Amino acid sequence: xxxxxxxxxxxxxxxxxxxxxxxxxxxxxxxxxxxxxxxxxxxxxxxxxxxxxxxxxxxxxxxxxxxxxxxxxxxxxxxxxxxxxxxxxxxxxxxxxxxxxxxxxxxxxxxxxxxxxxxxxxxxxxxxxxxxxxxxxxxxxxxxxxxxxxxxxxxxxxxxxxxxxxxxxxxxxxxxxxxxxxxxxxxxxxxxxxxxxxxxxxxxxxxxxxxxxxxxxxxxxxxxxxxxxxxxxxxxxxxxxxxxxxxx
Amino acid sequence: xxxxxxxxxxxxxxxxxxxxxxxxxxxxxxxxxxxxxxxxxxxxxxxxxxxxxxxxxxxxxxxxxxxxxxxxxxxxxxxxxxxxxxxxxxxxxxxxxxxxxxxxxxxxxxxxxxxxxxxxxxxxxxxxxxxxxxxxxxxxxxxxxxxxxxxxxxxxxxxxxxxxxxxxxxxxxxxxxxxxxxxxxxxxxxxxxxxxxxxxxxxxxxxxxxxxxxxxxxxxxxxxxxxxxxxxxxxxxxxxxxxxxxxxxxxxxxxxxxxxxxxxxxxxxxxxxxxxxxxxxxxxxxxxxxxxxxxxxxxxxxxxxxxxxxxxxxxxxxxxxxxxxxxxxxxxxxxxxxxxxxxxxxxxxxxxxxxxxxxxxxxxxxxx
Numbered sequence: 001x002x003x004x005x006x007x008x009x010x011x012x013x014x015x016x017x018x019x020x021x022x023x024x025x026x027x028x029x030x031x032x033x034x035x036x037x038x039x040x041x042x043x044x045x046x047x048x049x050x051x052x053x054x055x056x057x058x059x060x061x062x063x064x065x066x067x068x069x070x071x072x073x074x075x076x077x078x079x080x081x082x083x084x085x086x087x088x089x090x091x092x093x094x095x096x097x098x099x100x101x102x103x104x105x106x107x108x109x110x111x112x113x114x115x116x117x118x119x120x121x122x123x124x125x126x127x128x129x130x131x132x133x134x135x136x137x138x139x140x141x142x143x144x145x146x147x148x149x150x151x152x153x154x155x156x157x158x159x160x161x162x163x164x165x166x167x168x169x170x171x172x173x174x175x176x177x178x179x180x181x182x183x184x185x186x187x188x189x190x191x192x193x194x195x196x197x198x199x200x201x202x203x204x205x206x207x208x209x210x211x212x213x214x215x216x217x218x219x220x221x222x223x224x225x226x227x228x229x230x231x232x233x234x235x236x237x238x239x240x241x242x243x244x245x246x247x248x
Numbered sequence: 249x250x251x252x253x254x255x256x257x258x259x260x261x262x263x264x265x266x267x268x269x270x271x272x273x274x275x276x277x278x279x280x281x282x283x284x285x286x287x288x289x290x291x292x293x294x295x296x297x298x299x300x301x302x303x304x305x306x307x308x309x310x311x312x313x314x315x316x317x318x319x320x321x322x323x324x325x326x327x328x329x330x331x332x333x334x335x336x337x338x339x340x341x342x343x344x345x346x347x348x349x350x351x352x353x354x355x356x357x358x359x360x361x362x363x364x365x366x367x368x369x370x371x372x373x374x375x376x377x378x379x380x381x382x383x384x385x386x387x388x389x390x391x392x393x394x395x396x397x398x399x400x401x402x403x404x405x406x407x408x409x410x411x412x413x414x415x416x417x418x419x420x421x422x423x424x425x426x427x428x429x430x431x432x433x434x435x436x437x438x439x440x441x442x443x444x445x446x447x448x449x450x451x452x453x454x455x456x457x458x459x460x461x462x463x464x465x466x467x468x469x470x471x472x473x474x475x476x477x478x479x480x481x482x483x484x485x486x487x488x489x490x491x492x493x494x495x496x497x498x499x500x501x502x503x504x505x506x507x508x509x510x511x512x513x514x515x516x517x518x519x520x521x522x523x524x525x526x527x528x529x530x531x532x533x534x535x536x537x538x539x540x541x542x543x544x545x546x547x548x549x550x551x552x553x554x555x556x557x558x559x560x561x562x563x564x565x566x567x568x569x570x571x572x573x574x575x576x577x578x579x580x581x582x583x584x585x586x587x588x589x590x591x592x593x594x595x596x597x598x599x600x601x602x603x604x605x606x607x608x609x610x611x612x613x614x615x616x
Contacts, residue, residue, distance in 0.1 A: 054457050076459060084457040088450025094265045095258065106254040107460045135265075161457075 005032040007159055007190045008053065012062035015048050022048040024213035025062060030159075035181060035191040037201050037221075040210030041241045046194050047163065049210070053192070054161050055079050067158045080108075083152035083160035083189075087167055089144055091151065093137035097128055100136060101151060108155035122150050142173030146180060153184050160184065162193040166200065178203055198234035209237060211244050251460065255468035262442070263472060269438070277430050277480045281487045284422045292378045296324035298342040300333060303352035311364075311390050315346065320382040337369055344368050344379050356394070412497075412582050419492040424576035425549025427484050428569040431507065432543055434477045435514035436521065437535035439470050443522035444531040462611070470515045477511045478504075497583030506579065506593060510572040513596050514539075516603035517568070523610035543569040571595050 008030035015023040023045040030036045040046045051057035053066050055075030064071040067081040091100045098119060105115040123129045126146055136144060145165060153160050162181075166174045178200070185191050193204065201207050201221060208218040217224055217240060221233055230236045263269055297315065301308050316323040324342050327333050333345045347365035349355075356362035366383055370376040413420040443466065446452040455465050481504065488494040496503065517539065525531045544550055546564035553564050564570050571592040578584040578592075586593075 056453075056456050079457060079459040082457070084454060086450045086453050088453070090450040090454045092258070092262070092451060093449075094262055099258075099261065103254055103258050104454075104458075106251060107455070107458045109251075109459070 006030070007032050007068075008036075008064070008066050008192065010049075010053075010062065010064040013049065013052060013059055013064050014061035015045075015052060015057065016060040021213050023052070023059075026210070026213075026215045027062075028208055028215060028218055030190060030192060032158075032190055033185055033188045034206060035185050035193065035204045037204030037207035038192060038194045038210070039201055039207055039237060040194075041244055044210040044244065045213040046210055050161060050163060050192075050194065053078075054082060054084055081158045083155065083157035085148050085152040085160070085162050085165050087164040089141070089148060091136050091144060091148055094135060096133045096135055097123070097139075097147060098132045100147070101154065104151045105154050110155055118154055122154070126150060142169050142176075145169055145173070145177055149177065149180055153189060157189065159190040159192055162191065164194050164196060166195065166197065174200070198232065198237055201233040201237070207233070209240050211240050216240050216243075252464065252468060255464065256471060259442070259469060259472045263476075273434060273438070273476055273480070274483075276433065277426070277483050278487065280426050280430065281423075281484060281491070284426055285419055285488075285492045292343075292375055292382070293319055294322050295320060295343040295375075295379050295382075296341060297321050297344040297346060297383075298325040298327055298333060298336050299323060300327040300330065300345060300347045302350040303348045305351075305353040307353035307356055307362075307394075308348040311348075311387065312346075314386050314390055315383065318382070318386055320379070333367065337367075340369075342369070343375065344383060346383065417492075417494070419488065419494045420581050421577075422549060423484070423488045423492065423494050424573050424580060425543075425547060427481065427507070427576055428510070428547055428549065428572045429540065429543050430480050430484065431477050431510055431572075432514050432517075432539045432569055433535070434480055435473055435511050436518035436539050437532060438476075439473050439515055439518035440521040440525070440531045440535055441528050442469050442473070443519070444525055444528050447522075448527055466519065466611075470519070473518075474508075474511055474515065477514075478508070481507045494581075496580050498579035498585065502586055502589075503576065503579045506572070506575045506589065506596075509593060509596050509600070510568070510575075513568045513572075513600040513603065516600045516607060520603050520607040520610070523607050539569075542567045546570055547573040549573055568596060568599050571599075 006029050008028075010029075011027050012025040013023060013027070014021065014025050026045075026049060038046055038050065048057065052059045052064065052071055055066070055071065055078040059071060066078045069075075069077040069081070071078065092103070095103065101119045101122065102115055105118065110118070119132075123132050126143075128143070128147070131139065131143075136147070139147070149160075149162070149165060152162075166177055169177065174197070181191055181193070181203075193200075195201065204221065206218065206220050207224060208215050209224075210216065217227070217236070219227065224236050225231070225233065228236045228239050230239065263273070299312055301312070312323065315321045321344075325332075325336060327336070327345070330347075333347075336342045336345070345365075345367040347367065349363060349365075352362055352364075364387065366380055368376040368380050443452075446455070446469075452465075456462060485496065485500075485503075489496060518535070521531055521534050521538070525534055542563075546553070546560070546567040547570045548564070553561055553570070556564065575589045575592045575596075578589050
C-alpha cells in the first residue's frame with residue numbers, strides 16, 4: 001500500500017444490546033483500494049460492526065468514519081458512497097437481469113442513459129448477454145452472486161461491503177467471483193469482505209479476526225501466519241477462535 | 249419522482265408475474281360474491297313439506313296448491329295418519345307438516361274460525377322459524393283473499409313494513425360484509441406479505457443500505473394495493489348491483505370515499521403486521537387471525553352484535569371492519585348521507601392514524 005488514504009476509520013467502536021456487548025471497542029483502519037478481510041466466528045460481532053459501518057445501525061460508543069462521513073450523523077452520505085451485497089442472495093428473482101440492473105441503478109440515482117451503457121458493459125463482462133431478458137430465478141446460484149456483486153458496484157461506490165458473498169458457491173465460481181473483486185480493487189474500489197472460507201482470507205490484502213466482539217489480530221495474511229507460527233490462515237483462525245467464550 | 253415510478257413499476261411486476269397472487273386478487277371477490285349470493289344464504293327455498301288433510305275440501309285444496317306453488321315449498325307427501333308424519337320427520341324427508349282438521353271449509357265459513365296445525369322440525373331452530381313464517385304468510389294471504397273486502401269489527405290487522413330491504417334478502421347484509429373482508433385481506437394481508445417477502449429475500453436490507461428513504465420503499469409497496477383494492481370495490485359493487493339486485497341507495501361517491509378510508513386503515517394494519525413479523529407465513533397467519541376472524545365474528549355481518557355478552561360487544565368496537573360495515577350498510581342500503589356516518593368515519597380515521605404511528609415507531613426501532 002503505497003498510497004495510504006484512509007477510507008474507513010473506526011476508533012473504539014462499540015455496540016451494546018442491553019448487557020450484551022456485541023462489538024467491544026474495535027479500532028481499525030481500511031485504506032483505499034484495499035481488500036480488507038473481516039473475519040470471525042458466528043456471533044463474534046462482525047455483522048453488527050458491519051451494520052454500523054453501512055449506516056443502518058447506530059453505535060453505542062466510539063467513533064467511526066466511512067468514506068469520510070460520520071456513522072452517527074452522516075449515514076445518508078455514507079449510503080450514497082458505498083455498495084452492499086448481503087449474505088442472502090438479494091436480487092429480485094421475478095425480475096429479469098436487465099430489470100434488476102435498471103432498478104438498482106435507478107435507486108442509486110443513475111440516469112437512464114448511464115444505466116443503459118453500464119448494463120451493456122456489465123452483460124458483456126459477465127457473458128450474460130443471451131440471458132439478459134431471462135428471470136433471475138432461472139439462473140444458477142454462482143451466476144446470481146456474480147450479478148449481485150456487479151450490481152453492488154454499478155454506481156462506482158468508494159467502498160463495497162460484502163457480507164459472506166460466496167456462501168454455498170462452488171470453488172470454480174468462487175474463483176471467478178474473486179477475479180471480479182480483484183478487478184474492482186484495481187480500479188480503486190475498496191473491498192470490505194466477511195467470509196467463512198479461510199482460503200479466501202489468503203486473497204485479502206489485510207485481515208482482521210474478531211473474537212467475542214474484539215479484534216484479536218489484524219495484519220496481512222503473511223504476517224499473521226508468521227506471528228502465530230501457522231501454516232495457513234485456517235490455522236491462525238483456529239488458534240484464535242478456540243479462545244472464544246461465546247458462540248452463536 | 250423517477251425513483252417513485254421505478255418502485256411502483258417494480259411492485260406491479262412482482263404482482264403481475266405471480267399468478268397465485270393474481271388469482272387471489274381478482275378471483276376472491278368474485279368467488280365470495282357468488283358464494284354468499286347463491287350458496288351461503290339464510291333464505292330457505294324449496295323446503296319439502298308433508299300434508300295431512302282430514303278435510304279434503306275446496307279450501308284445504310286451495311291452500312295446498314298455494315303452498316306448492318310458492319318457491320319456498322315443495323309438497324313431498326300426502327299423509328293419512330299422524331304416525332306417518334312422525335316417521336317422515338324421523339327420516340328427515342320433510343321440514344314442515346301441515347295438518348287440516350276435518351270440516352275445515354265449513355268451520356272457516358260458517359263459524360268464522362278454523363285452525364291449521366303447522367309442525368316443524370326444530371332441530372334447526374332458525375330454519376324452523378323461517379319455514380313457519382313463510383307458511384303463515386301464505387295462509388294469511390289466503391285468508392285475506394277469502395275475506396275479500398268484508399272487515400270484521402274487532403280484528404287487529406298488523407301492517408308490516410320491512411324497511412330498506414322489503415324482500416328480506418340476505419345479500420343486503422353480506423355485501424357490506426364481503427366488502428369489509430375483501431378490502432382487509434387485499435390491503436392488509438397482501439401488503440404485509442409483500443413487505444415481509446422483501447425482508448425474507450434480503451432485498452429489504454439492500455434497499456435500506458441504499459440512499460432511498462425507507463418511507464418511499466414502504467409507500468410504494470402499498471400504492472399498487474390501494475389501486476387493486478379499489479378495483480375490487482368496484483367489482484363487488486358492479487356484481488352486487490347487477491347480479492344480486494342490491495341497489496346503491498346512497499351516494500356512490502361517499503361510498504367510494506369511505507372505502508378509500510377503510511383501505512388506508514387496512515394498509516396501516518398491514519404495515520403494522522409487517523413490522524412485527526419476519527416471515528411470510530407468520531404475516532399471513534397473523535392477518536388471518538387478527539383480521540379475518542374478528543371481521544367475521546365481530547362486524548355484525550354474520551352474528552348480531554346486540555346478542556353478544558357485554559365484554560364481546562366492547563371488543564367489537566376495536567375492530568375496524570365493524571365500523572366500515574356500518575358505514576357501507578348505512579350508505580349503500582339505507583341511503584344515508586355523510587352526517588349519519590360521521591362518527592364511524594372519525595373512528596376509522598383515528599384508528600388509521602394510531603396504526604400508522606405504532607407501525608412507524610416499530611419500524612424505526614427495528615432499524616436501530
